[in-house]
Amino acid sequence: MSLFDLYQRVSRAPTNPKSAAKPRQFDVADLYKGPLRTAEGAQPGQAALDEKLRQAYFWIVNHAIISPHYDIEYNDGPAQRYAVGDSKRQLTLPSAQSYSSFILLPLLTFATRSKCLFVGGPGRGKTASAILMGILAGGSLRDVKRGMQHGHPQMTIADLLGNPLPSDLVNAQSMEEIRISWRSWLGMRVKIIDEYNRIPTRTQSALLTVMGDNYAEVLNHVYECPESAWFLTANDDRGGGTYQVIEALRDRIDVIVQALSFNSRFLGELLARIEEGIRPEELVPRDIIFTDEEIDRMGAEIRQVEVPQEVRRRLEFFASQFELAESAGGSFEYMTKDTARLSGIDWSEVTLADRGRDRLKDLGCQTVNGLSVRNLMTLLMFAKALAYFRGNAAVALDDLRQVLPFVLHDKLQPDLDAPFFGLPENAAYRTDRLSWLRRMLDLSNDEYNRLNLDNDDPVGEFSREFELGLDGVNERTTLARLSGIEKLIAERIKGRKLYGHLYDDLLKLKYLHQRYTNYLHWLRSQ
Amino acid sequence: MISAPFAAFLEAERAALNQCVIEARRRFPDFDTQAFSSFLVGAVDDLVAAAPPERVHAVAMAAYELALDMTGLKLIGSQARAASLHGVWHTIAPALMPVLAAQPGQVLRMLSNAVMHLESQPGVLIDQWINEVAALAPSIASLDQVEAVGEIAAWRAGMAHFRTGALAAGGRLPAALACVAVGAAADASWDATLHELTRDPWFSHGAPRPMRRSIGSFAGFGGMFVAPPAVRAYDEGFVVRSGEQYFLLLADTFGAVLLPAGRDDFDAAPQTALPAQRWVSELQLPAEGLTVCGNGHTLAITSPYTHAIALAAA
Numbered sequence: 001m002s003l004f005d006l007y008q009r010v011s012r013a014p015t016n017p018k019s020a021a022k023p024r025q026f027d028v029a030d031l032y033k034g035p036l037r038t039a040e041g042a043q044p045g046q047a048a049l050d051e052k053l054r055q056a057y058f059w060i061v062n063h064a065i066i067s068p069h070y071d072i073e074y075n076d077g078p079a080q081r082y083a084v085g086d087s088k089r090q091l092t093l094p095s096a097q098s099y100s101s102f103i104l105l106p107l108l109t110f111a112t113r114s115k116c117l118f119v120g121g122p123g124r125g126k127t128a129s130a131i132l133m134g135i136l137a138g139g140s141l142r143d144v145k146r147g148m149q150h151g152h153p154q155m156t157i158a159d160l161l162g163n164p165l166p167s168d169l170v171n172a173q174s175m176e177e178i179r180i181s182w183r184s185w186l187g188m189r190v191k192i193i194d195e196y197n198r199i200p201t202r203t204q205s206a207l208l209t210v211m212g213d214n215y216a217e218v219l220n221h222v223y224e225c226p227e228s229a230w231f232l233t234a235n236d237d238r239g240g241g242t243y244q245v246i247e248a249l250r251d252r253i254d255v256i257v258q259a260l261s262f263n264s265r266f267l268g269e270l271l272a273r274i275e276e277g278i279r280p281e282e283l284v285p286r287d288i289i290f291t292d293e294e295i296d297r298m299g300a301e302i303r304q305v306e307v308p309q310e311v312r313r314r315l316e317f318f319a320s321q322f323e324l325a326e327s328a329g330g331s332f333e334y335m336t337k338d339t340a341r342l343s344g345i346d347w348s349e350v351t352l353a354d355r356g357r358d359r360l361k362d363l364g365c366q367t368v369n370g371l372s373v374r375n376l377m378t379l380l381m382f383a384k385a386l387a388y389f390r391g392n393a394a395v396a397l398d399d400l401r402q403v404l405p406f407v408l409h410d411k412l413q414p415d416l417d418a419p420f421f422g423l424p425e426n427a428a429y430r431t432d433r434l435s436w437l438r439r440m441l442d443l444s445n446d447e448y449n450r451l452n453l454d455n456d457d458p459v460g461e462f463s464r465e466f467e468l469g470l471d472g473v474n475e476r477t478t479l480a481r482l483s484g485i486e487k488l489i490a491e492r493i494k495g496r497k498l499y500g501h502l503y504d505d506l507l508k509l510k511y512l513h514q515r516y517t518n519y520l521h522w523l524r525s526q
Numbered sequence: 527m528i529s530a531p532f533a534a535f536l537e538a539e540r541a542a543l544n545q546c547v548i549e550a551r552r553r554f555p556d557f558d559t560q561a562f563s564s565f566l567v568g569a570v571d572d573l574v575a576a577a578p579p580e581r582v583h584a585v586a587m588a589a590y591e592l593a594l595d596m597t598g599l600k601l602i603g604s605q606a607r608a609a610s611l612h613g614v615w616h617t618i619a620p621a622l623m624p625v626l627a628a629q630p631g632q633v634l635r636m637l638s639n640a641v642m643h644l645e646s647q648p649g650v651l652i653d654q655w656i657n658e659v660a661a662l663a664p665s666i667a668s669l670d671q672v673e674a675v676g677e678i679a680a681w682r683a684g685m686a687h688f689r690t691g692a693l694a695a696g697g698r699l700p701a702a703l704a705c706v707a708v709g710a711a712a713d714a715s716w717d718a719t720l721h722e723l724t725r726d727p728w729f730s731h732g733a734p735r736p737m738r739r740s741i742g743s744f745a746g747f748g749g750m751f752v753a754p755p756a757v758r759a760y761d762e763g764f765v766v767r768s769g770e771q772y773f774l775l776l777a778d779t780f781g782a783v784l785l786p787a788g789r790d791d792f793d794a795a796p797q798t799a800l801p802a803q804r805w806v807s808e809l810q811l812p813a814e815g816l817t818v819c820g821n822g823h824t825l826a827i828t829s830p831y832t833h834a835i836a837l838a839a840a
Contacts, residue, residue: 026785028677028691034639035599036592276548 049290049298050391053111056136056288057389060103064132064280065125066269069260071434072099072402074390087428097390105257105406106133106231108385110190111298114378115211115230115252117196117410120259122235127194128281129259130231134190135284137229138291144192147185151198153242157206160199161186161216161223180221186210189228189292196232196249198242204249211252254378256409258434298388305384306394310454315379315400317453318444320504321363322412323370327353332510335503337369348417357497360419363440363447364500368415371408379407397445405437412437458488459505462512470519478520485513528567529575535586546594554598561603565593569615576620581627588631592638601642610641613656621663622672629669640676647685647783648750649741655683658707665703674698678707684781686727687774693723727778727823728839738808741775741782742766744833750784751833758795759821765795766835777824777837800825809836 118126134144329335429436681692743749
């Protein structure tokens, strides 16, 4: 046991206790259990991995990063709320275990081997957080620091990936004979890129290949990187860097976490660290360090977390709101924001032509783009990871609600000229994207409830019927289903404006209609 | 005055040890520095002085760290929550020195936890546990043997629910040590001794059997029961109901313990009644409401006129 054991304590009590049956067997070894930790007798790695992940979270929160911002709120009963200031913003005292996004999201990134961008002003703990993640993956502090890539305007591809050996450059008769000295960070399980927006554009493209495709290439030689978690930092992600970050690189980032300001009430804690010479990253307890095998297993366990249909439907409904741009396409399938964007037309022209819809109520009018498949996959993965972190086997709507803003932070771009942002009560959403995204999900859920889609979803019924398969479905049944689809389409479009969710429903009905039509042709050809 | 080895250790590690105290004070805001210093002088010093020269540093470091923990947790000092820890440090630890010197932190923490565990159980003979472990210490050769001897001694001190585990622990010891630990002669056969102890919970190696013991009393006088208890027997012991509280009662020749139980346990146990007339005179209780129930080895006698349960070998 080290001298600094007091600082290295990990919670021995369950961090998120669940009731469990009491054992009826009396274990004589209980004699030696007590308040004094018998460290040599501890069996590291035997704790459930979700518990270990929570222990890591609480150690970081309690000992390493001073982040008293519990912005991921959970309630298991009524929460105390206060309206504060002239703006009447709500201060909520959550009634269940709540978390700090600045610690939690990087941990979920670590657990799912995803990519996380820290944004925020200098000196707010972005790099320190990233280093801690590297240590949690088993790296020594020295190796993690040496493996960290610092973005700067002169950074070349060779700086980033590695150099050809000079002697080979002179003597080699072919490219294959040139050996490459690869940078050691490429083989690390946690990769840290500090100030990535200071990297020159050409080097960013090389970084994109490593981030996106997990390999590096120099002079026709390829280095296959292991699966790893990525942590990038940027002091200002809105163009304040030396170079504009290429869009494809930004799109590879799964979550964006904002480093919030330091609460001056915690200055005493800082003072104590200075006086006592404590550097938390040097004192990470062994109990919370994960092996590669544990991270692999944790990832597999996270993927097994269920997403119940009622949660999935609400995500489908939310995602369906954003892609429709009725005036952008001449044919039904092309009435999308993507069509308008690809055409290069000015966005204001698209919105000017968009008439008839309630632009205040329609969530789709608040954004200039829709959601990509990658965004939705990331969202599902992080919702599963959060449910896993909380010790649950299934994703709850609250889990989705909490991770959504961090995943979509840089993905759903607001249309600040939309009527929604013009309302005085929504003015704050022009600057606070996280709250805006969460608000949009709440509004979407309200609409979902109003439409009673949990109980009245005929498109869903048609889908479930189709998913049962076409084996044994006869011509008469097929014709009846085709007729049913046509009837439903006629009913859905009657006297209604076209909104995003209706647009997706109609396309789904068209898809089903086409599948049944093809099947009918096949049946008749037999 | 402290011993020369401990003084040398303190001098050599001064900066690091001071840092530890600073951290402890930060972690435990009301850390009692005076109590810590007194413990170093009164307990740790003796232990360090008894350590073999080559293990002085390890013993001193482990004892120092443990002293920090115990002070922070208020296990020692003027507000100490654990009264019997001195027995571990002054009686057992020096006697165990060869094993302790090899793994000082583990041994000290284990034994300290054990004595606190025993303190939490009413009626356990803690001094007996300390003396038995200390008496057997010279024969103990490893950490595993420390564990086993401690477990057997805990059972013999009155932790009746450890009976099965303690007998199993005896199997981890050399036969002679196991026999002595359970109270038999050193040259007795361990297999035969184990057989007798397993067969009869009231077996006492030829000594007079403690035919009767009593457990529980009125909660108002510091006991466990808010109302005269009702008892039902099951194979290994009894389930007790007192008011809305339920307990498991386990008893043998060395003692009896009450442990938390649930209403389901009580409802699941069969309701039986044995003749009670004999106990009217023996216990000097009215015949009215006197109830006797038993399992294969123990009888439990209750009466509406007392909050205690009388226990006897069947």
